[in-house]
Amino acid sequence: MFPAPSKYFLCKNRLNVIIPSTCAENNNLAFLICSCYNEIMEEEKKKLSWPLVGNGHIIDFLSGSVKNNNLAHTYIFHGPDNLGKTTAANFFAQILLCHRNSEGLPCGECSSCKKFSVNANKTEYKEEYSLGGAHGDLYLIKKEKDKKNISIGQIREFIRKLGMSSFLNSYKIGIIKHADSLSIEAANALLKTLEEPQKKVIIILVATDIGALPATVVSRGQVLKFNPVGFDVIYDYLIKERSVSRSAAKNFSRICLGRPALAVKFFEDKEFYDNYLKRVNVFLNFLNQDINGRLQSVEELAAPCGAGPEAAVSVGRILEIWLGLSRDLLLLEFNHAELIQHEIALKELMAAKAKLNLENLLNLTVALRQADKYIKANVSPKLVLERVAVSI
Numbered sequence: 001m002f003p004a005p006s007k008y009f010l011c012k013n014r015l016n017v018i019i020p021s022t023c024a025e026n027n028n029l030a031f032l033i034c035s036c037y038n039e040i041m042e043e044e045k046k047k048l049s050w051p052l053v054g055n056g057h058i059i060d061f062l063s064g065s066v067k068n069n070n071l072a073h074t075y076i077f078h079g080p081d082n083l084g085k086t087t088a089a090n091f092f093a094q095i096l097l098c099h100r101n102s103e104g105l106p107c108g109e110c111s112s113c114k115k116f117s118v119n120a121n122k123t124e125y126k127e128e129y130s131l132g133g134a135h136g137d138l139y140l141i142k143k144e145k146d147k148k149n150i151s152i153g154q155i156r157e158f159i160r161k162l163g164m165s166s167f168l169n170s171y172k173i174g175i176i177k178h179a180d181s182l183s184i185e186a187a188n189a190l191l192k193t194l195e196e197p198q199k200k201v202i203i204i205l206v207a208t209d210i211g212a213l214p215a216t217v218v219s220r221g222q223v224l225k226f227n228p229v230g231f232d233v234i235y236d237y238l239i240k241e242r243s244v245s246r247s248a249a250k251n252f253s254r255i256c257l258g259r260p261a262l263a264v265k266f267f268e269d270k271e272f273y274d275n276y277l278k279r280v281n282v283f284l285n286f287l288n289q290d291i292n293g294r295l296q297s298v299e300e301l302a303a304p305c306g307a308g309p310e311a312a313v314s315v316g317r318i319l320e321i322w323l324g325l326s327r328d329l330l331l332l333e334f335n336h337a338e339l340i341q342h343e344i345a346l347k348e349l350m351a352a353k354a355k356l357n358l359e360n361l362l363n364l365t366v367a368l369r370q371a372d373k374y375i376k377a378n379v380s381p382k383l384v385l386e387r388v389a390v391s392i
């Protein structure tokens with residue numbers, strides 16, 4: 001933007017401004033440049049950046065698509081939970097709906113962006129932000145609480161809203177969260193819309209398990225896979241962007257299993273973290289309890305999980321934590337303490353390992369993996385936990 005730098009000039013605002021040597025003595029020009037530089041820096045500060053930690057390939061692809069005006073009608077964002085898929089979908093929508101987007105980023109200032117910014121000052125992973133506020137050209141649906149599927153009624157309403165003309169003659173964006181929960185009828189109804197895309201209508205499907213989506217739907221979309229993020233990337237993010245202490249950052253980045261949103265939730269939501277620790281302790285205490293004690297612990301753990309699909313999700317998370325702990329025990333058995341996930345519970349893990357031989361540890365891991373399969377096969381969540389308690 002400026003001529004080739006040959007001299008730095010310190011202006012009254014104490015900004016290091018680059019001006020050509022031929023103009024170095026010309027204060028008027030220098031201050032003019034300073035003023036211009038200030039404005040540029042102010043604009044830069046206002047610009048938003050992608051609210052994603054890791055998964056740079058997603059940012060590069062979508063930013064490139066916007067810059068080259070090479071957009072698909074349908075996108076499918078898939079990958080494990082808590083990687084920021086819905087947040088990314090929402091930010092992508094903000095870019096597309098922004099009146100002054102430049103360099104593939106939203107301005108953050110226009111009337112469209114302001115509708116997104118209602119919740120943008122909160123953490124970028126909060127659900128409120130990912131719902132996009134009250135933007136008339138953005139519509140999001142998701143599986144309702146305690147419902148098994150996204151219904152055909154929800155999809156019909158979704159399609160109807162996307163078919164209406166835009167408030168601002170811009171894009172209309174539809175986001176379907178939990179798209180892997182579409183009922184068969186809902187998926188078929190959606191397919192008809194995907195097969196006959198409307199101009200300036202973009203649909204983003206967000207799914208954990210792309211295998212649960214009909215192949216006919218997947219074949220209509222641009223598929224983008226979100227991957228778990230490296231421990232070191234999350235560790236750096238927590239320290240630099242969230243001012244988390246080094247020891248806490250190390251702990252959270254390890255127990256989040258590559259999912260930045262989960263790491264953020266651990267330090268923002270004390271109750272959530274305490275609940276995690278409680279689940280860790282129940283597992284570690286199993287080894288000090290008789291069968292009745294273990295079943296009692298399972299009873300107490302399962303009660304708040306409720307029933308129905310939500311209970312299966314909760315118990316699935318408990319099993320995920322216990323699998324992590326059994327992996328830690330195996331790592332300790334092979335003297336790899338530096339690799340364990342729950343360094344915070346090292347002492348308790350060492351005590352537990354002392355009571356188990358390698359065969360016990362392998363059996364435990366097999367029992368937990370089997371339990372995970374039972375949960376996915378809709379076996380009663382409480383029964384699944386009881387089976388684990390009995391098998392230890």
Ligand SMILES: [Zn+2]
Pocket residue numbers: 097098099100101106107108109110111112113114
């Ligand atoms: Zn804007």
